[in-house]
Amino acid sequence: MLSFAFIFNTFLIFAAILIHYEVLLRLDRWLPRISHLHSRYRVLIGVAVIFMTHVVEIWLFAVGYFVTLQFPGMGQLIGASAEHGIFMDYVYFSFITFTTVGYGDFVAQGYVRYLTGVESLLGLLLVAWSASFLFLEMQKYWTDSKRSGTIKELK
Numbered sequence: 001m002l003s004f005a006f007i008f009n010t011f012l013i014f015a016a017i018l019i020h021y022e023v024l025l026r027l028d029r030w031l032p033r034i035s036h037l038h039s040r041y042r043v044l045i046g047v048a049v050i051f052m053t054h055v056v057e058i059w060l061f062a063v064g065y066f067v068t069l070q071f072p073g074m075g076q077l078i079g080a081s082a083e084h085g086i087f088m089d090y091v092y093f094s095f096i097t098f099t100t101v102g103y104g105d106f107v108a109q110g111y112v113r114y115l116t117g118v119e120s121l122l123g124l125l126l127v128a129w130s131a132s133f134l135f136l137e138m139q140k141y142w143t144d145s146k147r148s149g150t151i152k153e154l155k
Contacts, residue, residue, distance in 0.1 A: 001073050005111040009118050012064045016057045020126050023053045024133050031137065039141035046137050050130045054098070057126065061119045062087070062094040068112050075110015098123035 027049055031042050066087055068074050077093060093106045097119045108116045 005114050043138050058094045058098045062091040065090040075112035079106040
């Protein structure tokens, strides 16, 4: 069981990192191409795309919880209820784990705990990566916007 958890967790990690890398790479190439839009809107588009990327990554881990917990001996998610649907509980648990909020209304037991640790660490890393990317984009576009405004004022 431990080897399955390790292999599956590694797969989820690489999948999430690859998704994030590809989205940031494509954003970096695409945002300059929409120069007809004001720089603020380009930054907002970047924020929206990155937000949706995080949501996709969170759902990826929710599927990971679902798959992992289908195997006997992998553990369980305490607090999950049939009221909202078990899978939606996995999605909620993934959201609070990825963002490291961890309310405590759901608790992982067994080998699935390793997946929660991996997700929270990776979530922290990916959010920081996104923040760094957006900082650089804002610096690039907002600085250009201010320069062009200053040039117009001088003329």
